[in-house]
Amino acid sequence: MRPDLATALAEPLLSLDAASVHFGSVCALQPLGLTLSRGERLALVGPNGSGKTTLLRLLHGLQAHQGQRRLHRPLVAAMLFQHPFLLRLSAWRNLTLALWLRGVPAPQRAERAQRALERVGLAEMARRPARALSGGQQQRLALARAWALQPDILFLDEPTASLDPSAKREVEALIDEFARDGMTLVMTSHNLGQVKRLSTRVICLDRGRVLADLPTEDLFHRTDLAPEVSLFLKGELPWT
Numbered sequence: 001m002r003p004d005l006a007t008a009l010a011e012p013l014l015s016l017d018a019a020s021v022h023f024g025s026v027c028a029l030q031p032l033g034l035t036l037s038r039g040e041r042l043a044l045v046g047p048n049g050s051g052k053t054t055l056l057r058l059l060h061g062l063q064a065h066q067g068q069r070r071l072h073r074p075l076v077a078a079m080l081f082q083h084p085f086l087l088r089l090s091a092w093r094n095l096t097l098a099l100w101l102r103g104v105p106a107p108q109r110a111e112r113a114q115r116a117l118e119r120v121g122l123a124e125m126a127r128r129p130a131r132a133l134s135g136g137q138q139q140r141l142a143l144a145r146a147w148a149l150q151p152d153i154l155f156l157d158e159p160t161a162s163l164d165p166s167a168k169r170e171v172e173a174l175i176d177e178f179a180r181d182g183m184t185l186v187m188t189s190h191n192l193g194q195v196k197r198l199s200t201r202v203i204c205l206d207r208g209r210v211l212a213d214l215p216t217e218d219l220f221h222r223t224d225l226a227p228e229v230s231l232f233l234k235g236e237l238p239w240t
């Protein structure tokens with residue numbers, strides 16, 4: 001690997017230190033520490049209710065918590081949800097409005113919106129009502145909106161869970177391209193095939209506890225994983 005690339009990959013973006021989350025008497029996340037570095041593609045996996053979304057929100061800075069969350073530099077972040085939140089406006093207006101809300105000056109808004117639509121293959125759909133697009137197109141529009149903000153980190157909560165196989169492939173391919181361009185990813189997923197294809201690092205959660213934090217390759221190839229992690233992997237088969 002080129003040394004400059006290695007350095008860039010190791011640049012820490014944000015850290016958690018003894019961070020935990022409670023909802024009343026429910027402990028959704030036990031105290032944990034981690035550092036996310038530029039260029040990482042982190043997947044959060046685990047059974048329902050294990051704390052994936054809570055950890056995603058905590059990393060994003062949306063979640064009240066105990067302990068510390070520290071940014072190592074100012075960061076631009078964007079979030080993609082399982083069901084894209086789109087306004088009853090054209091695809092184009094959904095994009096330009098998001099750019100306006102982030103304070104992007106008017107002359108740049110149109111250019112960025114156009115590039116973003118082209119990037120996700122929706123340039124032809126600019127004037128269409130966003131909510132009349134197919135599920136896959138809506139998710140691509142949401143990706144365009146995220147990409148247009150030029151985020152350091154893209155947070156994705158089950159980004160393809162409600163899509164058919166072909167739309168899922170398209171959305172996955174775009175996420176992969178964004179990451180190859182240098183965007184840092186943090187995603188939750190129940191699809192281990194997707195985790196294998198898209199991530200470089202995996203955190204396995206169970207009942208709010210981190211069972212494992214390891215390179216994705218190790219998750220699928222190591223034979224000395226904690227028994228709960230092996231059970232989880234078996235339970236989630238098949239992965240495609």
Ligand SMILES: Nc1ncnc2c1ncn2[C@@H]1O[C@H](COP(=O)(O)OP(=O)(O)OP(=O)(O)O)[C@@H](O)[C@H]1O
Binds near residue numbers: 046048
């Ligand atoms: N706003 C909330 N109020 C109360 N409890 C909550 C709230 N959000 C999450 N929880 C609880 O915190 C725990 C972790 O929830 P979380 O949504 O993070 O799990 P998850 O792993 O993302 O689940 P899933 O795979 O079903 O999306 C669960 O016990 C959940 O019921």
